[in-house]
Amino acid sequence: MNSEFTIAVHSLVFLAYRPDRMATSEMIALNVNTHPSRVRKIMSCLRKQGFVRTKEGIGGGFIFNRSPDQVTLAEIYRATSIGSIKPAWCSGNEDEDCMVACNMAEVMDQVFSEAEQQLIAYFERITVADVLRRVQTAQQFKN
Amino acid sequence: MNSEFTIAVHSLVFLAYRPDRMATSEMIALNVNTHPSRVRKIMSCLRKQGFVRTKEGIGGGFIFNRSPDQVTLAEIYRATSIGSIKPAWCSGNEDEDCMVACNMAEVMDQVFSEAEQQLIAYFERITVADVLRRVQTAQQFKN
DNA sequence: TGCAACTGTAACAAATATAATAACAGTAAG
DNA sequence: CTTACTGTTATTATATTTGTTACAGTTGCA
Numbered sequence: 001m002n003s004e005f006t007i008a009v010h011s012l013v014f015l016a017y018r019p020d021r022m023a024t025s026e027m028i029a030l031n032v033n034t035h036p037s038r039v040r041k042i043m044s045c046l047r048k049q050g051f052v053r054t055k056e057g058i059g060g061g062f063i064f065n066r067s068p069d070q071v072t073l074a075e076i077y078r079a080t081s082i083g084s085i086k087p088a089w090c091s092g093n094e095d096e097d098c099m100v101a102c103n104m105a106e107v108m109d110q111v112f113s114e115a116e117q118q119l120i121a122y123f124e125r126i127t128v129a130d131v132l133r134r135v136q137t138a139q140q141f142k143n
Numbered sequence: 144m145n146s147e148f149t150i151a152v153h154s155l156v157f158l159a160y161r162p163d164r165m166a167t168s169e170m171i172a173l174n175v176n177t178h179p180s181r182v183r184k185i186m187s188c189l190r191k192q193g194f195v196r197t198k199e200g201i202g203g204g205f206i207f208n209r210s211p212d213q214v215t216l217a218e219i220y221r222a223t224s225i226g227s228i229k230p231a232w233c234s235g236n237e238d239e240d241c242m243v244a245c246n247m248a249e250v251m252d253q254v255f256s257e258a259e260q261q262l263i264a265y266f267e268r269i270t271v272a273d274v275l276r277r278v279q280t281a282q283q284f285k286n
Numbered sequence: 287t288g289c290a291a292c293t294g295t296a297a298c299a300a301a302t303a304t305a306a307t308a309a310c311a312g313t314a315a316g
Numbered sequence: 317c318t319t320a321c322t323g324t325t326a327t328t329a330t331a332t333t334t335g336t337t338a339c340a341g342t343t344g345c346a
Binding site for chain 2 (some may be wrong): 303308
């Protein structure tokens with residue numbers, strides 16, 4: 001799977017964690033450990049889906065636009081990474097004179113698509129607030 | 144996800160489809176549409192797990208060693224691709240002075256690991272024989 | 287009005303992962 | 317002892333992912 005999902009989740013958790021629910025791409029990038037430009041690209045996608053709003057210019061940044069306990073990982077997955085569990089490579093060959101060769105690509109497509117539904121059903125049960133709580137729990141075990 | 148899973152499933156379905164349940168790496172590679180060497184590498188892994196046995200020398204090849212309706216995609220996934228839904232890239236930074244930065248990698252690890260269990264639970268319900276039947280069904284819809 | 291701190295986006299470069307290919311030793315049948 | 321196979325490693329080619337740079341557009345404020 002695509003790491004954009006990870007970055008999107010991390011960014012939203014970070015925003016949820018901040019008292020003002022706001023941060024610049026530079027702050028997020030430092031926290032996530034990537035380049036601010038990559039953060040902006042992914043946040044731009046989250047903005048188009050209404051997860052965050054942005055403020056340009058001085059004192060600007062990204063602002064969490066919804067309640068962290070209402071946003072599920074399923075929504076984030078759909079926004080950033082839908083289709084990413086299926087490998088790009090496809091087996092089989094339509095021109096072959098064999099039922100298996102001709103139809104495996106289509107059948108595996110179905111299988112991966114159903115598998116992805118299972119994954120999404122699981123992500124449906126986890127919110128950004130849940131992830132933040134898990135982070136807090138993990139932290140407590142260190143102390 | 145790794146396409147080795149796809150190739151492994153396709154290869155076993157192809158073997159299950161053959162009356163003698165046997166084929167050479169060249170035949171499988173032609174059917175799957177890849178290089179025989181790649182097939183041998185993946186089949187070699189399936190042999191070590193007991194899914195197939197091999198016969199070297201003239202007249203040799205790979206032979207399905209179990210009943211197609213007993214082998215689930217979950218077993219094949221575990222044999223070839225375990226851990227592959229988690230992206231290699233990890234977010235966060237242990238050295239950062241922030242709870243979120245320090246613990247997100249661990250938390251996302253848990254999340255991906257649980258997600259993979261869901262995936263495997265789904266694959267548990269599909270056998271090689273089921274996939275072959277799906278191939279047959281797909282074929283019928285073309286005629 | 288003009289500078290400074292932001293986002294938005296595209297283009298490019300670097301790194302990494304994946305797939306194809308070649309090569310050759312080992313094995314078994316005839 | 318030759319031919320048709322697997323087993324395995326190494327190498328090359330290709331695709332994908334990530335990082336980086338650059339710059340236009342926006343906004344707040346002195």
